[in-house]
Amino acid sequence: xxxxxxxxxxxxxxxxxxxxxxxxxxxxxxxxxxxxxxxxxxxxxxxxxxxxxxxxxxxxxxxxxxxxxxxxxxxxxxxxxxxxxxxxxxxxxxxxxxxxxxxxxxxxxxxxxxxxxxxxxxxxxxxxxxxxxxxxxxxxxxxxxxxxxxxxxxxxxxxxxxxxxxxxxxxxxxxxxxxxxxxxxxxxxxxxxxxxxxxxxxxxxxxxxxxxxxxxxxxxxxxxxxxxxxxxxxxxxxxxxxxxxxxxxxxxxxxxxxxxxxxxxxxxxxxxxxxxxxxxxxxxxxxxxxxxxxxxxxxxxxxxxxxxxxxxxxxxxxxxxxxxxxxxxxxxxxxxxxxxxxxxxxxxxxxxxxxxxxxxxxxxxxxxxxxxxxxxxxxxxxxxxxxxxxxxxxxxxxxxxxxxxxxxxxxxxxxxxxxxxxxxxxxxxxxxxxxxxxxxxxxxxxxxxxxxxxxxxxxxxxxxxxxxxxxxxxxxxxxxxxxxxxxxxxxxxxxxxxxxxxxxxxxxxxxxxxxxxxxxxxxxxxxxxxxxxxxxxxxxxxxxxxxxxxxxxxxxxxxx
Amino acid sequence: xxxxxxxxxxxxxxxxxxxxxxxxxxxxxxxxxxxxxxxxxxxxxxxxxxxxxxxxxxxxxxxxxxxxxxxxxxxxxxxxxxxxxxxxxxxxxxxxxxxxxxxxxxxxxxxxxxxxxxxxxxxxxxxxxxxxxxxxxxxxxxxxxxxxxxxxxxxxxxxxxxxxxx
Numbered sequence: 001x002x003x004x005x006x007x008x009x010x011x012x013x014x015x016x017x018x019x020x021x022x023x024x025x026x027x028x029x030x031x032x033x034x035x036x037x038x039x040x041x042x043x044x045x046x047x048x049x050x051x052x053x054x055x056x057x058x059x060x061x062x063x064x065x066x067x068x069x070x071x072x073x074x075x076x077x078x079x080x081x082x083x084x085x086x087x088x089x090x091x092x093x094x095x096x097x098x099x100x101x102x103x104x105x106x107x108x109x110x111x112x113x114x115x116x117x118x119x120x121x122x123x124x125x126x127x128x129x130x131x132x133x134x135x136x137x138x139x140x141x142x143x144x145x146x147x148x149x150x151x152x153x154x155x156x157x158x159x160x161x162x163x164x165x166x167x168x169x170x171x172x173x174x175x176x177x178x179x180x181x182x183x184x185x186x187x188x189x190x191x192x193x194x195x196x197x198x199x200x201x202x203x204x205x206x207x208x209x210x211x212x213x214x215x216x217x218x219x220x221x222x223x224x225x226x227x228x229x230x231x232x233x234x235x236x237x238x239x240x241x242x243x244x245x246x247x248x249x250x251x252x253x254x255x256x257x258x259x260x261x262x263x264x265x266x267x268x269x270x271x272x273x274x275x276x277x278x279x280x281x282x283x284x285x286x287x288x289x290x291x292x293x294x295x296x297x298x299x300x301x302x303x304x305x306x307x308x309x310x311x312x313x314x315x316x317x318x319x320x321x322x323x324x325x326x327x328x329x330x331x332x333x334x335x336x337x338x339x340x341x342x343x344x345x346x347x348x349x350x351x352x353x354x355x356x357x358x359x360x361x362x363x364x365x366x367x368x369x370x371x372x373x374x375x376x377x378x379x380x381x382x383x384x385x386x387x388x389x390x391x392x393x394x395x396x397x398x399x400x401x402x403x404x405x406x407x408x409x410x411x412x413x414x415x416x417x418x419x420x421x422x423x424x425x426x427x428x429x430x431x432x433x434x435x436x437x438x439x440x441x442x443x444x445x446x447x448x449x450x451x452x453x454x455x456x457x458x459x460x461x462x463x464x465x466x467x468x469x470x471x472x473x474x475x476x477x478x479x480x481x482x483x484x485x486x487x488x489x490x491x492x493x494x495x496x497x498x499x500x501x502x503x504x505x506x507x508x509x510x511x512x513x514x515x516x517x518x519x520x521x522x523x524x525x526x527x528x529x530x531x532x533x534x535x536x537x538x539x540x541x542x543x544x545x546x547x548x549x550x551x552x553x554x555x556x557x558x559x560x
Numbered sequence: 561x562x563x564x565x566x567x568x569x570x571x572x573x574x575x576x577x578x579x580x581x582x583x584x585x586x587x588x589x590x591x592x593x594x595x596x597x598x599x600x601x602x603x604x605x606x607x608x609x610x611x612x613x614x615x616x617x618x619x620x621x622x623x624x625x626x627x628x629x630x631x632x633x634x635x636x637x638x639x640x641x642x643x644x645x646x647x648x649x650x651x652x653x654x655x656x657x658x659x660x661x662x663x664x665x666x667x668x669x670x671x672x673x674x675x676x677x678x679x680x681x682x683x684x685x686x687x688x689x690x691x692x693x694x695x696x697x698x699x700x701x702x703x704x705x706x707x708x709x710x711x712x713x714x715x716x717x718x719x720x721x722x723x724x725x726x
Contacts, residue, residue, distance in 0.1 A: 118574075118575060119575075119578070122575065122578060122579055122582060123582050123586065126629065127629040127630075128575075130574070147629055179629065180571070180632065180725065181570070181571050181629065181630050181631055181632040182629045182630075303627070304623055304626070304627075305620070305623040305624055305626075305627050307623075308619070309620060309623075
């Protein structure tokens with residue numbers, strides 16, 4: 001018999017967990033006591049806030065493809081995980097969150113630091129459970145890992161009462177292999193694949209839109225093979241970036257509100273739209289009533305609830321997209337669509353002339369966010385990971401960063417969580433100390449979780465932090481400019497000396513204000529051994545274009 | 561807008577009812593009635609939800625319900641695809657018990673199931689329209705209290721739960 005707290009830690013070790021991101025407190029202290037004995041077998045990272053812990057776990061999960069683990073105490077510790085839980089749910093990130101809870105006999109009495117965590121986390125988790133007895137801990141954790149990583153991944157929460165942690169039980173870890181009521185993978189229908197192949201073979205202007213499902217399903221090679229064989233132009237969602245190399249000759253850009261001109265416009269001119277592992281988010285589709293109405297839609301999707309949710313499809317192909325793509329590759333003819341591809345290239349030229357040239361090689365005095373990304377591209381490694389926060393810098397970094405490999409992007413897509421990047425970059429870096437991890441933030445978002453510089457200091461994670469400082473909540477300001485008569489209501493920031501803050505955390509930093517110093521400053525950042533903080537003061541009132549304004553159709557994408 | 565019955569078969573897991581109802585809350589959809597009971601299979605619960613909505617919405621709701629880990633299967637039906645009943649209890653003051661009331665009880669084939677010093681309780685089972693029309697009549701008899709259950713329903717289509725239990 002061993003203590004419940006030891007069962008928690010040994011169960012995590014049995015799941016090959018490498019890192020736990022957490023923060024101690026009363027109701028989880030027995031688990032922390034147990035961790036003291038296993039520090040040679042599992043690493044714990046003490047963040048400076050529980051929100052930092054869960055975002056770090058998300059960053060780790062997104063680049064590793066493994067389950068991220070967050071640990072917190074009851075009450076406020078646990079509720080501080082909620083933003084990360086909601087973020088992981090909407091972006092399908094596998095997480096196991098373990099929270100302490102007051103002793104079972106105190107449940108429901110408003111005991112110190114008691115919160116109904118199962119109740120609070122219910123709408124945001126894929127599954128959750130409260131464990132009140134030591135013997136129930138290992139089966140609950142086994143089930144939690146199975147649910148978190150299988151099918152469409154997501155966050156799960158295991159709430160463990162303090163008495164369960166201190167009581168004793170036999171430990172015999174049996175991994176969960178299946179649950180009667182949960183069938184995460186549908187069998188791919190051969191008929192559906194055949195129907196889809198016929199549509200694709202007959203199509204004159206087919207168009208592939210792919211999302212994060214390709215990365216989750218580890219289907220990037222299959223996607224490339226499918227694109228190469230069929231010659232169909234392919235565009236990415238925000239979270240799909242990296243699933244197909246941007247160097248691929250059929251890659252035609254990015255979809256959605258701040259995506260590229262060509263794929264947005266031509267979505268409404270294709271005759272067959274092939275959606276792979278994406279969920280037709282409103283930021284991708286714009287006005288649904290005017291989205292790809294002319295096209296027959298083929299939807300390769302794992303989650304049955306996504307079929308026909310936003311866009312009605314002609315042929316749904318339920319199941320793992322790696323498997324369905326493999327079957328489709330067999331069933332489709334080799335083809336070329338040069339004329340159709342050429343139309344993407346023509347519109348791309350227009351965007352390059354009107355938008356990209358000014359973003360990347362500006363002639364005005366102030367620095368642009370785009371030119372910073374240009375220099376990052378110049379000096380970064382091919383497998384560098386880009387972690388971004390939320391806002392203008394996120395869209396600009398996404399637009400201009402060269403994604404060459406899968407799992408090189410970490411960002412908060414569905415939830416749009418400001419403050420996500422810094423802790424997520426830490427988690428991504430801990431997965432592999434030898435990979436470059438570049439954390440691009442704005443001056444708004446970074447201040448929401450800036451305390452995690454302390455965790456970066458303590459772990460010595462060599463994250464390269466690039467702060468694009470325009471002294472504004474830039475995206476909100478852009479909307480105020482465009483849709484609220486330039487009434488800049490509470491979006492201007494008086495900021496601290498960021499480099500001094502970084503230095504106070506023993507992180508080397510520098511600040512760039514002029515174009516002449518930029519290239520060298522970015523190069524120096526990459527050369528530096530260890531974490532680095534580069535602040536770049538950019539133009540205060542630049543806007544992100546192209547843009548599909550709310551309520552507009554994809555073909556109404558504006559270049560200015 | 562149509563009336564639908566969603567039959568949900570679930571594992572007996574704490575909080576499952578809450579997980580199901582928040583799917584409705586989040587989308588601002590009203591549940592007309594809800595009943596929960598054991599099903600034919602040991603350990604499997606059946607939750608019957610009655611609601612008025614569009615077909616598109618009921619399909620989405622059923623998929624979202626089925627996405628819950630501990631839900632085995634959710635079926636949705638229109639009214640003509642289910643056999644269903646609702647039970648109603650009517651509490652009437654003893655002074656109202658006269659030949660006129662006796663006639664009403666006979667006409668409806670209702671039953672007096674309890675008689676106390678001050679009141680009697682009438683029980684009547686049927687569809688909502690039936691129990692409602694009896695209620696309207698009993699208002700004339702100074703009805704003191706009324707309670708109606710949610711719908712209990714069995715499906716006409718022969719698609720059984722068994723194939724989802726493998």
